[in-house]
Amino acid sequence: MPEPPHNWPKNIHYTTTCSFHSSVPQSIRQKITEGSAAKTATINPPNGPSPADKSVVAIRRISESTHPACGQLGLFAARKIKEKTVIVDYIGEIHCDERPESDYDLSLFRSSDLSVGIDANKQGNEGRFVNDYRGIPGQEKPNAVFVDERLASGELRMRIVSSRIITKGEEILVSYGKAWWQARTTSTSN
Numbered sequence: 001m002p003e004p005p006h007n008w009p010k011n012i013h014y015t016t017t018c019s020f021h022s023s024v025p026q027s028i029r030q031k032i033t034e035g036s037a038a039k040t041a042t043i044n045p046p047n048g049p050s051p052a053d054k055s056v057v058a059i060r061r062i063s064e065s066t067h068p069a070c071g072q073l074g075l076f077a078a079r080k081i082k083e084k085t086v087i088v089d090y091i092g093e094i095h096c097d098e099r100p101e102s103d104y105d106l107s108l109f110r111s112s113d114l115s116v117g118i119d120a121n122k123q124g125n126e127g128r129f130v131n132d133y134r135g136i137p138g139q140e141k142p143n144a145v146f147v148d149e150r151l152a153s154g155e156l157r158m159r160i161v162s163s164r165i166i167t168k169g170e171e172i173l174v175s176y177g178k179a180w181w182q183a184r185t186t187s188t189s190n
């Protein structure tokens with residue numbers, strides 16, 4: 001069992017591999033685990049950090065009162081990260097059921113009538129702590145993006161990749177997308 005990183009919450013299972021929920025049909029599991037590795041290694045430069053390298057990221061409590069997620073946790077660069085580098089993979093439970101209550105659910109892909117997501121609400125790795133750039137003073141755009149890519153083994157992963165140089169100590173920020181925020185605004189105003 002991998003050792004959880006510093007500041008990891010006790011009630012969340014730390015894991016570096018995705019698991020499958022019973023709602024995922026066998027055909028989809030196969031598509032995720034055994035696809036072609038044609039897209040592999042297009043992002044990671046040869047000297048980039050390994051996504052499993054804990055020295056790349058740190059989970060920290062946000063104390064700035066102007067930060068919209070003040071008091072929560074965020075993901076920070078523990079050292080300088082070059083542009084177009086895989087920072088960490090987004091790990092969680094792969095599922096095909098609806099999870100409107102989860103704030104840690106990310107879409108992996110859609111397949112005809114099925115929507116496949118990765119939910120890190122109860123289990124995951126450092127990736128579950130990445131915040132959205134919106135509303136953070138001085139942040140006009142994200143410094144990282146979600147990218148789907150296959151590992152050399154053929155397994156499909158959702159990866160967090162730097163979109164510019166990120167300096168040591170900077171918060172790693174993505175865009176969850178307008179739909180993610182709209183879904184939450186609508187559900188709270190209903």
Ligand SMILES: C[S@@+](CC[C@H](N)C(=O)[O-])C[C@H]1O[C@@H](n2cnc3c(N)ncnc32)[C@H](O)[C@@H]1O
Pocket residue numbers: 068069072073074103104128129130131132133134135136
């Ligand atoms: C995937 S989690 C990110 C990690 C979270 N901060 C934590 O401590 O577990 C998503 C949640 O983080 C918070 N969050 C992330 N980015 C935010 C932002 N730009 N403004 C307000 N809240 C944000 C919201 O509560 C959101 O539901």
